[in-house]
Amino acid sequence: MTTNAGSVTFQNVRKSFGSFTAIHDLSLTVEPGTLVTLLGPSGCGKTTTLRMLAGLEHPTSGRILIGGKDVTMLPANERDVSMVFQSYALFPHMNSLDNVAYGLESSGLPRRQARQKAEHGLELVGLAGMGGRLPAELSGGQQQRVAVARALVLEPQVLLLDEPLSNLDARLRRRVRTEIRELQQRLQFTAVYVTHDQDEALAVSDQIIVMKDGEIAQQGSPRELYEAPASPFIADFIGEANVVPCEVIDVSGNEATVSIEGLQHIVPARGARPGRNQLAVRPSAITLEPAETAAFPGRISHAAYLGDHIEYEAETSGGTLFIVDPSVDRPLAPGTRVAIGLKNRGIAIIAQ
Structure with a gap:
């Protein structure tokens, strides 16, 4: 052929x-x-x-x-x-x-x-x-x-x-x-x-x-x-994403420092300028820490065990976050207060 x-x-x-x-x-x-x-x-x-x-x-x-x-x-x-x-x-x-x-x-x-x-x-x-x-x-x-x-x-x-x-x-x-x-x-x-x-x-x-x-x-x-999704629609359609508001505090070269609910994080700049913006945060990019740590606070509202991971929903002052956590050995019950942290990958400023 x-x-x-x-x-x-x-x-x-x-x-x-x-x-x-x-x-x-x-x-x-x-x-x-x-x-x-x-x-x-x-x-x-x-x-x-x-x-x-x-x-x-x-x-x-x-x-x-x-x-x-x-x-x-x-x-x-x-x-x-x-x-x-x-x-x-x-x-x-x-x-x-x-x-x-x-x-x-x-x-x-x-x-x-x-x-x-x-x-x-x-x-x-x-x-x-x-x-x-x-x-x-x-x-x-x-x-x-x-x-x-x-x-x-x-x-x-x-x-x-x-x-x-x-x-x-x-x-x-x-x-x-x-x-x-x-x-x-x-x-x-x-x-x-x-x-x-x-x-x-x-x-x-x-x-x-x-x-x-x-x-x-x-x-x-x-x-x-x-x-690098170009819009909230793309961020949510190509794999699930939490679209959350953020403040771009500083841009230096290819990196931007953003603030989400007081938590600062460095992400690829993607042409962003200082000021209000939006972040696409993948469910697997969110970490759940003990409530007394420095990350921003949340409360587990739903938990579903799916074998190799647990899916959570967490209520925060910025809205509900969907989270995928591979730590199946330490499940968190609804009502548990946690601190929301972020990993280095799976987070992107949405192009404006």
């Missing part, structure tokens, strides 16, 4: 349905051989964007290019993309090999060659020797891999994945998302992946494009979005 990775470009794309505008002036680029995830809550426009790329919808204005070619008004069958659907869309009466070979045979490839390529496709996704099984004889994860193989054997410039793991249970989702990422890195195909699951996006992506209300809220690598 050859690599045929192409780039994707949206230039000032707008999509309206009657008086409702689903996508506002969208511009983005996906580099060849990368996996880019469109992430966002329901109704943000991510699926509409994917459907326009697939040719299932056409933009109201703007241009879409694949591999440098303008495909804005081309039908789906002329775009050199393949799509893996949420439902997998396998033919139940065909075995795995026939499902994978179907698109090849439909495009005119001789049956023998089509089946050879289909066997290779199944081997690539770890299903060698399972071509004779019907979809009903496969697990959910195996069905998903058949759908990926069926798309890959067509050697598209771009592979589109629309919520591909939503039908799997949590443990299987973790395993299959790892398999998708390893396969993409090994074969170096271009992929555009749609999900509303933040953990999934962090695990599989080279770049994440977070969408909100038909626009790009922020884009960057998983680490950039997690460690």
Whole structure:
């Protein structure tokens, strides 16, 4: 199977349905051989964007290019993309090999060659020797891999994945998302992946494009979005975060000294200026100390034991904080008075 990775470009794309505008002036680029995830809550426009790329919808204005070619008004069958659907869309009466070979045979490839390529496709996704099984004889994860193989054997410039793991249970989702990422890195195909699951996006992506209300809220690598959120929305959507008010006391080079409820802490400056601001504080970045220490005071209002950690809510004068504490050997009961401290990582000034 050859690599045929192409780039994707949206230039000032707008999509309206009657008086409702689903996508506002969208511009983005996906580099060849990368996996880019469109992430966002329901109704943000991510699926509409994917459907326009697939040719299932056409933009109201703007241009879409694949591999440098303008495909804005081309039908789906002329775009050199393949799509893996949420439902997998396998033919139940065909075995795995026939499902994978179907698109090849439909495009005119001789049956023998089509089946050879289909066997290779199944081997690539770890299903060698399972071509004779019907979809009903496969697990959910195996069905998903058949759908990926069926798309890959067509050697598209771009592979589109629309919520591909939503039908799997949590443990299987973790395993299959790892398999998708390893396969993409090994074969170096271009992929555009749609999900509303933040953990999934962090695990599989080279770049994440977070969408909100038909626009790009922020884009960057998983680490950039997690460690340097551009807004309270991003801070809370990419992993949970406590968004708390702070006072930037001093900025020196790349570091800023901030005060939270009287507790001073040094964080990356990110262009901040002295004055009122907001901090994104990850639940795992908060420490709970005995009430008499120098950190600012709080009171445990809720505690939930989850095996390898305990989730707490703590009431403070600045509001309720959500805390993840790995110290399961010393649980704190609701009503316990504590002092809130901060670790060195997992805290960021929210860009203004």
